Amino acid sequence: MTPNDSMKLRRSFNSAPERYDRVRPGYPSEVFDDLAALAELEAGSRVLEIGCGTGQATVALTERGYHVIAVELGSELAAFARRRLAAYPDVEVIVSSFEDWPLPAQGFDAVVSATAFHWIDPAVRVHKAAQSLRPGGSLAIIETRRIPIGSEQFLSNLWRCHERWDPTTKPARKPATGEPPESWIEVARSGLFDRVTSRRYEWEQEYTTNQFLDLLMTFSSVLVLDPTQQAGLLRCLGELIDDEGRGRRGESIVNQLLVARRASLGA
Numbered sequence: 058m059t060p061n062d063s064m065k066l067r068r069s070f071n072s073a074p075e076r077y078d079r080v081r082p083g084y085p086s087e088v089f090d091d092l093a094a095l096a097e098l099e100a101g102s103r104v105l106e107i108g109c110g111t112g113q114a115t116v117a118l119t120e121r122g123y124h125v126i127a128v129e130l131g132s133e134l135a136a137f138a139r140r141r142l143a144a145y146p147d148v149e150v151i152v153s154s155f156e157d158w159p160l161p162a163q164g165f166d167a168v169v170s171a172t173a174f175h176w177i178d179p180a181v182r183v184h185k186a187a188q189s190l191r192p193g194g195s196l197a198i199i200e201t202r203r204i205p206i207g208s209e210q211f212l213s214n215l216w217r218c219h220e221r222w223d224p225t226t227k228p229a230r231k232p233a234t235g236e237p238p239e240s241w242i243e244v245a246r247s248g249l250f251d252r253v254t255s256r257r258y259e260w261e262q263e264y265t266t267n268q269f270l271d272l273l274m275t276f277s278s279v280l281v282l283d284p285t286q287q288a289g290l291l292r293c294l295g296e297l298i299d300d301e302g303r304g305r306r307g308e309s310i311v312n313q314l315l316v317a318r319r320a321s322l323g324a
Contacts, residue, residue, distance in 0.1 A: 078111035095316040096195035108173025112138035164191030206307035222290035250317035
């Protein structure tokens with residue numbers, strides 16, 4: 058993927074913030090409980106959030122009493138997040154890419170990114186996240202994988218729809234038990250952190266046909282399809298779910314939390 062392709066995909070989320078907020082599942086509360094414990098956060102901690110989107114994770118952070126600065130590339134997403142977070146005085150939403158955002162002089166107690174860190178330029182993300190932290194502060198990355206549930210025949214037909222109309226999308230693979238988050242190696246090899254830990258959360262979500270088609274229209278790979286491909290994919294999947302799934306589509310969702318502590322100066 059070229060940098061231009063990546064940026065096009067990143068910007069696609071900005072086109073429908075209301076739909077994104079309505080249909081995207083959030084995160085189990087245990088994710089944020091464990092994040093607080095592993096990063097040793099408490100009320101008043103300073104947190105930088107990368108890619109806040111519509112503010113789903115931001116609400117969970119602000120409700121725990123943290124002072125949050127959230128950096129979001131999409132202006133429409135940021136505007137939605139500001140409205141959603143209007144009741145919380147200790148949060149600021151800034152429109153910028155993380156790569157271009159100038160770091161404040163004071164380091165943060167934690168840098169958090171929920172299902173967004175993989176969109177940041179690999180040449181920048183880990184090093185700038187570390188630079189954003191005070192010594193001993195923590196980088197927390199939440200990763201999400203969605204794996205469809207169904208019979209072998211149903212799943213085979215599901216991917217036939219994608220192969221015809223959206224061939225760049227590949228079947229999601231469920232992480233094996235004990236398998237670390239994808240960002241683990243990158244973070245550990247950077248040499249900028251002296252402790253890396255992770256937690257896993259697995260749960261299921263079910264959608265009606267219309268709910269699932271609405272959800273599809275929040276994924277970058279679908280949003281950037283040309284109109285003919287997009288309509289063909291939605292029609293193919295809708296008919297399949299109605300006929301073989303009896304109007305229901307389930308998925309297994311795996312969230313993985315990685316928390317890495319920035320090495321102290323001189324360590």
